[in-house]
Amino acid sequence: GAGVSQSPSNKVTEKGKDVELRCDPISGHTALYWYRQSLGQGLEFLIYFQGNSAPDKSGLPSDRFSAERTGGSVSTLTIQRTQQEDSAVYLCASSLTPHSSGRLSGNTIYFGEGSWLTVV
Amino acid sequence: GQQLNQSPQSMFIQEGEDVSMNCTSSSIFNTWLWYKQDPGEGPVLLIALYKAGELTSNGRLTAQFGITRKDSFLNISASIPSDVGIYFCAGLDTPLVFGKGTRLSVIA
Numbered sequence A: 001g002a003g004v005s006q007s008p009s010n011k012v013t014e015k016g017k018d019v020e021l022r023c024d025p026i027s028g029h030t031a032l033y034w035y036r037q038s039l040g041q042g043l044e045f046l047i048y049f050q051g052n053s054a055p056d057k058s059g060l061p062s063d064r065f066s067a068e069r070t071g072g073s074v075s076t077l078t079i080q081r082t083q084q085e086d087s088a089v090y091l092c093a094s095s096l097t098p099h100s101s102g103r104l105s106g107n108t109i110y111f112g113e114g115s116w117l118t119v120v
Numbered sequence B: 001g002q003q004l005n006q007s008p009q010s011m012f013i014q015e016g017e018d019v020s021m022n023c024t025s026s027s028i029f030n031t032w033l034w035y036k037q038d039p040g041e042g043p044v045l046l047i048a049l050y051k052a053g054e055l056t057s058n059g060r061l062t063a064q065f066g067i068t069r070k071d072s073f074l075n076i077s078a079s080i081p082s083d084v085g086i087y088f089c090a091g092l093d094t095p096l097v098f099g100k101g102t103r104l105s106v107i108a
Helices: none
Strands: A005-007 A010-013 A019-024 A031-037 A043-050 A065-069 A075-079 A088-095 A115-119 B004-007 B010-014 B019-025 B032-037 B044-049 B055-058 B061-065 B071-076 B085-091 B102-107
Touching: A005 A088, A010 A019, A019 A088, A019 A115, A031 A075, A043 A065, A043 A075, A075 A088, B004 B085, B010 B019, B019 B085, B019 B102, B032 B061, B032 B071, B044 B055, B044 B061, B044 B071, B071 B085
Parallel strands: A010 A115, B010 B102
Antiparallel strands: A005 A019, A019 A075, A031 A043, A031 A088, A065 A075, A088 A115, B004 B019, B019 B071, B032 B044, B032 B085, B055 B061, B061 B071, B085 B102
């Protein structure tokens, strides 16, 4: 697609339920990132996928959070047994190659519009 | 983990005024980035800085990469209503490390 596509754009769920958030990165982008943005906060890194390498899960806040990326393209972030503190915007981003020091031209990271999750 | 301290947290300015915000880190970054996030949108890259001391402009935006590589600032000249949004600094690492943002409100 033309940009990073995320769904759903908004999700209201009851505490204790599981939710799945989907990210469709830009075609051909090998790197995919999930970030979380709580109200009034910056972007908190969650997980990073690069090609067929093992994902960097160092940012996942608890074992209720998991993510997978099928076929090196679409990714799903799953939150099990949701809690109210999980309420946030979940942003997905992709880039042509993984970020590393050096010029960004052709390697810009593009963000989706986010999935707004509210746990009630 | 690494953290970036961004200030001010929020600003209310009159249209036409200049704006300045900055970002500091306890760690060295070799690349600094500035993003803008409009309401209901994802962040969009404004300026990338690659070299300590570098001063880069993009229209009314000017950003500088600090000599110590631990700080950066962003200036917006002659602000207009569409400058409203949240401005994030980010240090280039894998993954990107973001500041908490500066929320800019422009009063016409």
